[in-house]
Structures are given as structure tokens and as C-alpha cells.
Amino acid sequence: MKSTSQNKRTIMAVIAVIIGLIMAYVIPSMVQFSLKRVLIYLSAHIEEGFPAFSSGLKLFDFFFSVWRAFIFSAGAALIVIAWEVKKGSEWTYPLALTLFAIPSIGGFFMFLPYVSWVPGFPLPMIISFIGLAGYWAFILLRDADKMEKWSQFFALTFIGMMITHAFTIGVGAQRTMATRPGWPMYPDYTWWVFRWAGEVNWVAALLLFISIPLLAMKKKAGWWLAVIPAITILMINVPTQFIRTKTLDYLYGSLLALGVLFFTMIPYFKRHLLADESEPGASA
Numbered sequence: 001m002k003s004t005s006q007n008k009r010t011i012m013a014v015i016a017v018i019i020g021l022i023m024a025y026v027i028p029s030m031v032q033f034s035l036k037r038v039l040i041y042l043s044a045h046i047e048e049g050f051p052a053f054s055s056g057l058k059l060f061d062f063f064f065s066v067w068r069a070f071i072f073s074a075g076a077a078l079i080v081i082a083w084e085v086k087k088g089s090e091w092t093y094p095l096a097l098t099l100f101a102i103p104s105i106g107g108f109f110m111f112l113p114y115v116s117w118v119p120g121f122p123l124p125m126i127i128s129f130i131g132l133a134g135y136w137a138f139i140l141l142r143d144a145d146k147m148e149k150w151s152q153f154f155a156l157t158f159i160g161m162m163i164t165h166a167f168t169i170g171v172g173a174q175r176t177m178a179t180r181p182g183w184p185m186y187p188d189y190t191w192w193v194f195r196w197a198g199e200v201n202w203v204a205a206l207l208l209f210i211s212i213p214l215l216a217m218k219k220k221a222g223w224w225l226a227v228i229p230a231i232t233i234l235m236i237n238v239p240t241q242f243i244r245t246k247t248l249d250y251l252y253g254s255l256l257a258l259g260v261l262f263f264t265m266i267p268y269f270k271r272h273l274l275a276d277e278s279e280p281g282a283s284a
Helices: 004-027 027-048 055-087 092-115 123-141 146-177 190-218 218-244 249-267 266-274
Strands: none
Touching: 004 027, 004 055, 004 092, 004 123, 027 055, 027 123, 055 092, 055 146, 092 123, 092 146, 092 190, 123 146, 123 266, 146 190, 146 218, 146 266, 190 218, 190 249, 190 266, 218 249, 249 266
């Protein structure tokens, strides 16, 4: 960050404050309004003859509220570190990207019910793009090699998309498992495979989230924490797609994993994502 001009650092600090304030004092109301619509239309969907979706009421009520708390806390943190961003403290760049990722990921998760049963304009999309605006702005404003910035832009964007999808797969598995026929028993192997896949996706999502600040610092550990869960998702999603053929969700997750692997494993991109190994501490 010290190599970034003072004018750009000032702009980045202002962005951190503005988006931080929005995350702390605007987005919580947007989350509540979105949750209300999800609960209303999901209840109607259940009453129309889809009782298997009843577990979604508790899950969405819980996870929307959890994401709101994370987004508020991340917004507060952005405001607090803004002065350090302006000063050019190196640690603020990976931390800010991690904080901007929270509304981006949470917003896209909250958007998904709008695809299935909630009509009208999806406010969670705005939540996501508020986070993405900061995420992309910090990557592109920082003074660095052009291809380094674009490599981070694509790799980190795909990682964020895959975190959202993997997290949602896990929530979907929990929702379905809670209302499975014969609960608490498992009717056949496809059901426990479904749960297994959902929870593996949750583990992968956590590792991918940890990779964001480490990749932002060009650490090899960050690269491994992106590559390993991407391969893990491929290993679980591909066979699960053949078992759970009613949905293409596992195919979409596999395609996102391939996107992450493309922008991390292709030597050209990998070279721009990682620090020069001859530099002290570069292999950390």
C-alpha cells in the first residue's frame, strides 16, 4: 500500500468509510425487508403443497440474521481501519478485501430464494454489489503490476462466487435433511450422500474464505487454500450430480471450481498471484 499514491489511498479510505457506514446502518434494514419477503412467500409456497420446504423458515430466519451481524461488524471494521488505509499500512489491503467479501457473499446467498419463489426486485443483489464495489475498487486502485491486479481480480472474484455457492449447497442440504421421509432415519444412500456433499461444501467454503486475505498478500498458503477446496468440491460435486439428478446445483459448483482452478493453477496467472519466491518470506 505504501507504493500506492497518496491520492489513491485517500480515495480508498473514503470508499472504506462510505461502504462501511452503508454496511452498518443501511444494509441491516435491507436484510430485514428481504427476510420478511422470503418468509412470506416461502410460507405461501409451503401452503401450496410443498411441506418439505417448511424447514427453510427456521434456516433462512437464522442465516439472514447471522449474515446481517457479520456485515454490520465488517462495516464497523472498515470505518475503524480507514485511517490506516490512508496512511498506507500494508495489512489493511488483505483485511479490507476480506471485509468487503462479507456483504458480497452474504448478499448473493440471500438473493437465491428470489430465484425460486420470491417475486419482485431482489434487494440482496444490491447488498452484494455494494460489497463488490469496494472489493474491486481496492484491487484495481492499488498500484501494482497490471496483470497482477487482473489476476487477483478474477481469482478472488471466482473464489467469492464459489464460497457463496458452496455455502448455499450446505444450507440446502440441511433444509432437505430436516424434512426427509422417515426422519431421523435415511431412506437410502442418496440421502446421506446429499448431506455429506453439503457439509463438505461448507468446509470448502470456510477454507476458501481464509484464502482471500492470504492470496491478497500473495502468500503460497493462500494459493493452496484456494486450490485444495476447489479440487475437494470437484471430488464431491461431480459424483453427487449423478446421484442427485433433480438439480444442476452440483454441476454449477463444479464449473465455479474449475474457474477458480483456471485462474490459480494456469502458470501465467499463478506467477502473478504469488510473490517472487526469491523474496524474503515469500514462501510463507
